[in-house]
Amino acid sequence: GDSVTQMEGPVTLSEEAFLTINCTYTATGYPSLFWYVQYPGEGLQLLLKATKADDKGSNKGFEATYRKETTSFHLEKGSVQVSDSAVYFCALSPNSGGYQKVTFGIGTKLQVIP
C-alpha cells in the first residue's frame, strides 16, 4: 500500500538557518504530494502541494519539488524563523478514487531557537 517515510525529529535549528526535511514515498501510479503543518495547539493545515512530477510547491518561504525519479518531496526553507516551530507532515493522495484518502508520514518536529 501507499506509504510515506520522513526523517524523525526533533530538528533544532538557530534562527536564519537553512532547513531541509526529507520525505520519500511509495505509491502506485502518480500521487499528489503535500506538506501539512501543525502549529502548537492548532489543527493541521496545508502548507504546500504538488500534483505531478517536477512540480514545485511553495508557500511562506517553504519549497518542495516532486521528484518522481527518486520518489521524494523534500521540504526546504532558506532562513527559518522562530514562528516556524511546528510539526511538519509529508503526505500523499492517490490521483484516483475520486476523493482524498491522504496517507501521512509520522511528522517531524522543528524547533527554531533565537
Next chain:
Amino acid sequence: DTGVSQDPRHKITKRGQNVTFRCDPISEHNRLYWYRQTLGQGPEFLTYFQNEAQLEKSRLLSDRFSAERPKGSFSTLEIQRTEQGDSAMYLCASSSGHPNEKLFFGSGTQLSVL
C-alpha cells in the same frame, strides 16, 4: 468561514464506557473524513463520507467504532466499550471535493481511556 469544529476538545473516560464525538465541517463541504493520531505518529485514515454516504472504512475501524453523517452535515464518531488502546487524538477534516483540494482539519478531540 468558521472552519471545522470538533467537540469536545478533551474526553477522559473509563475503560468499557461509550464515547461520542461530534464534527461540524465547513458548511459547503460535501466530503468529511475521520482520522486518528497517536503520539509520535501521523494521522491514520479511519473513514470517509460524501454527503451522508459512508463510502470507505479503514480496517482500523473495528466493529466497536461507528460513524454517521445524517443529512450530510455534521458527523458523529462513537466508540463503544472503550479500551486503553483507543486513547488518541481523533481528527475530523472536510473538503469541497475538487480534485486535489486540500483538507481542512479541526483541532481534534483528545481521548484518554483510563
